[in-house]
């Protein structure tokens with residue numbers, strides 16, 4: 001077989017052990033904290049979760065020692081941060097039972113679901129797909145992935161995001177409307193999950209705009225922190 005074009009662009013995330021995690025699909029859960037559902041003008045009642053996807057090229061390593069800078073993306077004037085717990089899948093599975101979900105988790109990280117909010121809201125209000133608002137290169141800065149086998153599963157603990165040192169998002173992972181095992185069970189009903197897939201579990205209240213030059217720092221209790229600066233326009 002001769003490939004016409006070499007499609008060898010593998011997106012990877014660094015792990016705390018030094019190995020690189022090859023990223024497959026990225027599933028992002030929407031409105032998974034009550035206060036954030038309210039700030040987006042939606043009913044926080046426990047209706048079925050929903051999710052959207054991003055391409056692997058969205059991820060970018062963003063540990064403090066990486067000193068990562070991401071470009072301010074095109075076609076937006078309202079670029080938002082969404083701090084989230086990221087779950088990395090390590091074992092394939094289809095229609096995974098909630099009780100078995102943790103067995104499919106490789107590890108966890110701190111991540112940002114960066115969003116062109118103006119494009120997302122225009123699409124949402126017209127009943128159109130969210131792709132241009134959500135799915136673009138460098139839209140998922142992520143800290144080091146930490147294996148669950150070594151440090152255990154993340155079920156609670158503070159999640160905190162600061163911009164230029166000022167607190168913007170602060171909540172607890174235990175506030176998730178849909179827990180991590182429930183989310184894995186739900187997503188895996190629609191798509192067989194594969195090792196390498198990532199799930200961004202949703203953001204708490206306090207989302208807001210950033211501009212070029214802003215410094216974002218994000219922490220989740222028990223995980224390595226995330227640090228990224230917003231660079232100039234792409």
Ligand code: MN
Nearest residue numbers: 082113202203
């Ligand atoms: Mn999100």
